[in-house]
Amino acid sequence: MSRLFSWGRTAYHFALLYPDRVSAVITLGVPFLLTGPEAFPRQFIPGGFYMLRWQARRAEKDFGRFDVKTVVKNIYILFSESELPIAGEDQEIMDLVDPLTPLPPWFSEEDLANYATLYEKSGFRTPLQVPYRAWLQDYGVSDLEVKVPALLIMGEKDYVYKFHGIAEYITSGKVKEYVPDLEITFMPEGTHFVQEQFPDQVNDLIISFLKKHI
Template identity: 60%
Template sequence: MDQIAHKFLQVNGLKLHVAELGSESSPAVIFLHGFPEIWYTWRHQMIAVANAGFRVIAPDFRGYGLSDSPAEPEKASFDDLINDTASILDSLAISKVFVIAKDFGAMVAYPFALLHPHKVAGIIALGLPFMPPGAFTHHFVLPEGLYVRRWQEPGRAEADFGRFDVKTVVRNIYILFSQSEMPIANENEEIMDLVKPLTRLPSWLTEEDLSVYVDLYEKSGFRTALQVPYRSLQMVGSTVQDPKIEAQTLLIIGEEDYAFKIPGLDEYVKSGEVKKYVPNQETIYVPGGSHFVHEQFPDHVNECILTFLDNNKHLVVV
């Protein structure tokens, strides 16, 4: 971990934090985090991929971690994160890159590949497939009481989170998201109420790991994080007329990931419908894997990642 360098880039009017490891002359890999994560979620992958001969870059999205928050967080959008990703690569003089993304980071990675196909050598997505046009209005109906729908309501998550300190909020989210059941609250309870006070962290997340996340969420707060992804989800799903990602793609799914209990999502992948949009996709299911499969089983996930990168590194001209 001590080998990881940290720098700040002036990007689209904001100072964005980037963690980096590996030689600038090596093929590049950019890691895009989800929620409630920051760059640190990729610590196991960054070291393994850099040791395999790649340059690895893991930014904090705007409003997350050590990156600046936008002046008006409530106006932030996925388009901002897509543009920031392109600008980060331009700032670092990286012309082509492998994109590894988890959770809503994949909602940045896929449209980035559609808009900048010449910049993308390949995609590895963890926990979220390509979302078709109108994903959350026509294809996948989110259950009432699911945390996503609750947090879409302005003020509701703020009131829920505000009853606790930041450490308790982040701890509770990690506990909820590592379980196999969807976090769904009853009408008379809030999402934070779903975690009993003495519930332990998942075994793969230490108190020291938690403190890294907590320290940075105490800095950033949750304003931007609630806007992107949750209050921007209606915009998810490609606006490209006939979206098709030609890049080689690997989708890694934990078999116990609660997200694949969203009605229709698992069938969308297993039936092959997703290949209408991502024809060159391979899917790997990880037995016992949770929503945080890359932290839970880092060695197995790293092996999948390195095999994919090794098979496709000829697509990058350094």
């Protein structure tokens, strides 16, 4: 049975581990990246960077100071900006958001309420584990070439694009050493939530890709 995934590194790692079960990979805002303790570029990342904080299991205490709806709101505000979320020594990640900051214009109060309801039921354990804490795991894969067609949709205002070396990694074609059959589409006004900003355009790109390859 062919499968399609669209959750960043997890999608690619599944394709590496189970190539016979994957027909294509589509990711939004996250290219193929190596995993494992040695692959995480700690030397280039400030200690207050949100991924380091969440890998160190500070999120549970940080999030616990607020209701679920506020946590979801803060994450949408932070991650829809073009700057990397980095907290000071005396801050937690949630402290980076001014309580008076409005939601992004493409994310409604109804959207927020619906998401909050879902996370009240599920909690944040899985989204913290995948992908942030899972990045540190070694999956024991020796062949790092993704054999299936792949599509990366990248917002040019996505904060991920400011990770150390990411822009060059994508634009230079280095990423294609791991994913040879990769198509890349940039959306000039897109942020980390490009699929929610521009759902029609993203859907069209995905459908076109699937018609071509599946």
